[in-house]
Amino acid sequence: MKDPVIQLRSLTKRYGNHLAVDNLNLQVHKGEIFGLLGPNGAGKTTSILMMLGLTEPTSGTATVCGYNATSDAIKVKKKVGYMPDSVGFYDHMTALDNLLYIGRLNGLPERQLKDKAVRVLDVVGLAEAGMKKTATFSRGMKQRLGLADLLIKDPEVIILDEPTLGIDPTGVKDFLALIRKLSREQGLTVLLSSHHLHHVQQVCDRVGIFVEGRVLAEGNQASLAQQLFGKNGYMTSIVVENDLPHPWPLEAILKAWEAIDDISYQGNTIEFRCSRNITPALVRFFVENDCNIISVNQKNYELDDIYQKYFETGTSKRDYKKTV
Ligand SMILES: Nc1ncnc2c1ncn2[C@@H]1O[C@H](COP(=O)(O)OP(=O)(O)OP(=O)(O)O)[C@@H](O)[C@H]1O
Numbered sequence: 380m381k382d383p384v385i386q387l388r389s390l391t392k393r394y395g396n397h398l399a400v401d402n403l404n405l406q407v408h409k410g411e412i413f414g415l416l417g418p419n420g421a422g423k424t425t426s427i428l429m430m431l432g433l434t435e436p437t438s439g440t441a442t443v444c445g446y447n448a449t450s451d452a453i454k455v456k457k458k459v460g461y462m463p464d465s466v467g468f469y470d471h472m473t474a475l476d477n478l479l480y481i482g483r484l485n486g487l488p489e490r491q492l493k494d495k496a497v498r499v500l501d502v503v504g505l506a507e508a509g510m511k512k513t514a515t516f517s518r519g520m521k522q523r524l525g526l527a528d529l530l531i532k533d534p535e536v537i538i539l540d541e542p543t544l545g546i547d548p549t550g551v552k553d554f555l556a557l558i559r560k561l562s563r564e565q566g567l568t569v570l571l572s573s574h575h576l577h578h579v580q581q582v583c584d585r586v587g588i589f590v591e592g593r594v595l596a597e598g599n600q601a602s603l604a605q606q607l608f609g610k611n612g613y614m615t616s617i618v619v620e621n622d623l624p625h626p627w628p629l630e631a632i633l634k635a636w637e638a639i640d641d642i643s644y645q646g647n648t649i650e651f652r653c654s655r656n657i658t659p660a661l662v663r664f665f666v667e668n669d670c671n672i673i674s675v676n677q678k679n680y681e682l683d684d685i686y687q688k689y690f691e692t693g694t695s696k697r698d699y700k701k702t703v
Pocket residue numbers: 394397399417418419420421422423424425426
């Protein structure tokens with residue numbers, strides 16, 4: 380596989396006694412959309428600033444497009460488009476003029492500039508609004524214009540800090556669809572941070588769960604569930620025709636199955652926590668033992684469950700270490 384576009388090795392940032400980013404290791408490959416998902420204060424912005432050479436790591440390295448972000452910050456800046464969590468424009472100017480201004484600041488040749496700006500406005504869905512003053516723009520439109528500011532520089536990588544903050548739900552959906560389209564059609568590598576798991580879930584190929592300066596787990600949804608829920612990663616719930624007696628004679632047989640970690644039952648419902656997906660074998664067992672099944676439900680852990688477990692309940696990395 381080719382070298383990663385973003386490579387973080389033991390990246391660490393300390394503010395006084397506070398460890399904002401703790402030994403972060405991460406690779407993002409060309410064309411990938413990677414989401415840093417974590418609550419406020421997890422260290423997302425600090426990590427991004429280190430990738431851009433805007434703050435120096437205490438230790439470790441961030442390499443972007445083959446350049447060290449600290450010692451070669453200017454080269455990195457040429458390759459990367461960065462959108463901070465709040466984007467500002469000259470409100471009295473039109474969207475097109477704002478974009479032309481950014482293009483000039485970045486040294487784009489004047490003769491190509493106008494055509495390019497018009498094209499980029501079209502790409503981000505602002506063709507109609509190009510001649511409107513940005514004072515009239517919604518937050519969603521401003522984010523699109525922010526994206527246009529990045530695209531006019533033809534970046535290889537775009538880094539977006541909380542890009543969906545404050546946008547209405549339809550705006551979020553459209554914005555994320557645009558990111559995905561850009562990534563797929565232009566091979567853009569995207570790193571975005573968010574504390575909105577639903578937003579991240581919609582668009583990212585891979586996600587890193589970031590808590591208290593550390594990535595607890597990374598991967599696609601299925602592999603995250605496996606990493607975070609470990610051996611209790613699969614749950615099957617079976618409802619049978621008749622209530623089960625207590626004790627239930629078949630329980631002892633099932634308990635001996637090596638893939639079953641836990642069995643609980645009440646009334647006519649039995650729940651199995653398993654180390655792998657054994658739903659078909661369970662169904663066969665019930666049929667062979669003359670238990671009429673009414674329904675079978677296999678629960679797959681989703682980012683929702685992950686979020687609830689690690690963010691909403693305030694579980695920290697220390698508790699995480701105990702559970703795996
Ligand atoms: N310049 C600074 N000086 C001291 N502490 C800082 C500084 N910048 C960030 N921090 C602290 O480092 C930690 C990580 O902050 P960071 O902004 O990176 O988190 P975040 O995940 O981006 O959260 P948010 O979404 O709230 O910005 C926080 O505890 C924050 O208070």
